[in-house]
């Protein structure tokens with residue numbers, strides 16, 4: 001009897017000592033952050049181009065697809081040098097995004113490939129992109145058209 005009462009009091013005391021839990025990580029924290037997006041101009045006569053962006057997921061996730069109203073199709077690609085040639089291939093399972101880690105899609109590495117681009121993209125245009133993830137909510141960004149301010153390696157790829 002007295003022991004039970006003691007436990008109840010202890011529970012009350014604990015409750016009193018924790019006024020308000022620290023705020024849960026809200027929606028903002030659960031959103032994938034995307035920054036520095038840019039799409040290259042479409043080469044003359046070509047209907048494809050590469051887009052680059054840095055994404056940081058709050059928890060382990062994957063970028064699984066991309067879409068844009070300016071392109072009939074968008075794929076997630078990876079560039080790789082084989083036999084001194086830059087080749088690229090589609091990441092069919094998407095791109096891994098480790099929790100809290102800024103993953104750069106950049107020339108010579110992974111990138112978003114816009115295919116069947118309906119109108120030529122030139123510097124100054126902007127490209128809406130919707131990034132879809134395995135877990136996190138989709139993110140809509142607008143990428144200006146221009147040259148990525150990054151390494152020269154891989155410039156020839158796109």
Ligand SMILES: [Cu+2]
Pocket residue numbers: 050077078088089111112113
């Ligand atoms: Cu590509």
